[in-house]
Amino acid sequence: MSELENKVVSTNEQTDLFDFANKDKSIHDTKFETKPISYLQDCLRRFVKNKASVAAFFIILLIALFAIFEPIFDSKYQNNTVLQYNYFDRALPKLSIFEGTGFWDGTKKEGIGENEYNLNRFTDSNYDKYVRLESVEEVRTGFTTQMTYNVVIDTYAVGTRLIQISESEYNALVEYDKNQPEDHKIIKPQVDYNSYLNQYRQQLLDNGASSQVATQIYNNMLQTYSTNAQYYFALECNQRSDGSYIDTSFSPIYTEYDADKVGIDVQDIYLRDESGNLVYYTVSNGRYNVRVDYHDYFTYYYGYEPVFAFGTNQFGQDICLRMALGCRFSLLLGIGITVINFLIGLVWGAISGYYGGTLDLVLERITDIISGIPTIIIMTICNIQFNNNIELNNAVGPMGVIVLAILVAFVYNGWVGTAATTRMQFYRFKGQEYVLASRTLGARDGRLIFKHILPNAAGTLVTSSVLMVPSVIFSESSLSYLGIIDFTSSSIVSLGAMVSEGQQANIAFYPHVILFPAIVISLLMISFNLFGNGLRDAFNTTLRGSEE
């Protein structure tokens, strides 16, 4: 009952029982506790939420930094050309910290024949070609049994080589060599294979070989010695089981054998003077012929050790450096062409979309025709046409001709996509009330286009053009991969050309030549696509909450 009474009382004497809230205070709008955010900040916030895009952005940044700074700090890059190292072609990837681990240290496992194994087993160079003998297998083919030696080969042990240098260079080298530790002496004794060969021929004749056979063996062996400076020991010709000679197959003459009858020492044939001292150089035509350990000579000559993080290609060029240059070219080309195409497409699409009607119809037909001819055809025609134009060649050089051909081929129909997007955006916005209002106030076409419509479409257009960068990089690398863009006459390095180079380097044996450029180009494509998609989603408010 009391509740009811209370209610009655309350209705009757409202004014006394109730207080107005905040009676003495004046009420104002309170300030927002949260900060207002601009459109761009909102986009950024949404972009950051997309982890993959952020990661992609940083990968692009890393690749860009790599592309900018690697060639600057790399001493292998001089006068805009990548140095080519003799004897270090197709060296496998090697990092100094992995030295001797068998992983990323420039070694590879390979099965080789007995003869080849024995020939390269002994060396007076500072580095052994065969790091380790893993196992020996007997392979039966028909009636013959062949031994296969599974060895770990150090691709950086290039052995000793003959070089020709001037007297002053020789003296400097000798001076340098004095301070070298014993196992890193560069200069090796000369090999006197001529007198050995004469002696060996006589020996063959004495053993009953015909003079024809002996001469043939002599010539082949001379060929072997003169092209392989690392053979410092006496060779003999291998014999078949019936005693006849195999005139192209040689093996070292052993002077000592171990318990298993495996040769462990060979007889050297160094050049000696009258008193029996080793001779280290000969002079011909004022040049010094010196036999050097090429690995250490490389370090002396260039000032850095021959260590290539991603290996070298078949021309002895550092793949890491070339990759940086390739990324540089790809990024520059991608961004440059995107900007040009974007501007052309913007103007074209704006005119087509804003004016509409007959003009639109005509412009659309022209775009149809232009986009109907593929880039590959224009690229081919430009390439042939520009290369044969002597005046143009003289004016811009072979490099300029290629860049010009690429520019023409990529700009010629690259803007069609942007034009179509812009045209759609103009159709969307040109009928809006605010445009009408502005027009009523007397605004001209130019003002309507650039002040009212374009800014509204800008977000969509800019973000969609980000996706043009990977597509340009993709087309360029595909075309240079196919050889339609031919970079051989210029010093430009392209990732696509590197991949095709890797294919020519025989991918079955040297996959690293193709692998690293392929990885970088894939990384570039993936990150640009992810980044572009993330940007598009972030800028597009209507896509809020959905991932596609």
Place this chain on the structure above:
Amino acid sequence: MRDTKGTLIYILKRLLLMIFTIIVIFIICFMLVRLLPDSDNPGPGKDPTTFYRIQVAIGRYYEVSPGQYEQLPLLTQLWNFIKNLFVPSTYMNSSGQLVEVSRWGYSWEIDYLQSPIDILFSRMTPTVLINIYSMFLSIPIGLLIGIYMALKKNKWQDHTLSIIVMLFISVPSFVYAFLIQYFLGYQWGWFSPTMADSSMYGWFSGTMINSMVLPVLAMSFGSIAGFARYTRAELTEVLTSDFMLLARTKGLTRAQATVRHAFRNSLVPIFPMILGQIISVLSGSIVIENIFVVNGIGGLFLDSINKRDYDVFQFVAMFYILIGLVGGLVVDISYGLVDPRIRMGGGKGQ
């Protein structure tokens, strides 16, 4: 009801426009190719008399004085070419017979004195076979993966597959084609790394099929990824629409509703894509044919560029352009035919 008359008029209009576009493109291409520097002599081992007789007959050169030939002006060359297309002129061949000249010019380098049409058709089989195999592989697998991803939307299966699909869409085909070739072809040796010679083996012999596996795989990966992504996008959109709720409310199971209603509706934009794929069977991929040494149309195109065989180059280029335009047209028209909601040839406001 479908507006049959309107549709027909629209198709006709598009066809006429396409023919107009093709003619203009052809004229541009013809001019560009004929402007390329061409050597006046036919090269070693080829009869110069026949060369010049043919060049005069196809209206490219004219005889200034006996034995002296010069190029005609470009527009005259074009006019002569068009005339030859309808009424071929004749020339006297090396054995003294009057022979009708080939309408599309001659190959001088790739296959001496063959017509580009014959060369193109002789190279078509490997391209078409590889494309058809890859189509039969990629369409069902792509659709199935797409459906699976849509059904498992935002679960780990979807995320994993999405990443793989994204990888295959982004990574250039020559990169994964190389990976396939290296591992399956060289390293593990399961399949022949390059295509076998078709003149030694039959098209359907074991050796041939074994050597075609790798190019077919390389071709398929890209389109599987494309189909999967597209199907997923379409199907997720349809799965969340209201009529699906209605279908479930009236008692259909999830599977029934998905197959009968959602999948059929999501096929509307996918079907044109499949049609486009069927038409592009004829053109194939230059990159993949190059990697796996397929003696197909892509290889012919590259050959014609490298050997500067301009008549063949022009013909193959026009072939590619034609396929591209017809493909685009068929896709556009099929959109309207498959989905009656899309008004054919509707104005800008519709």
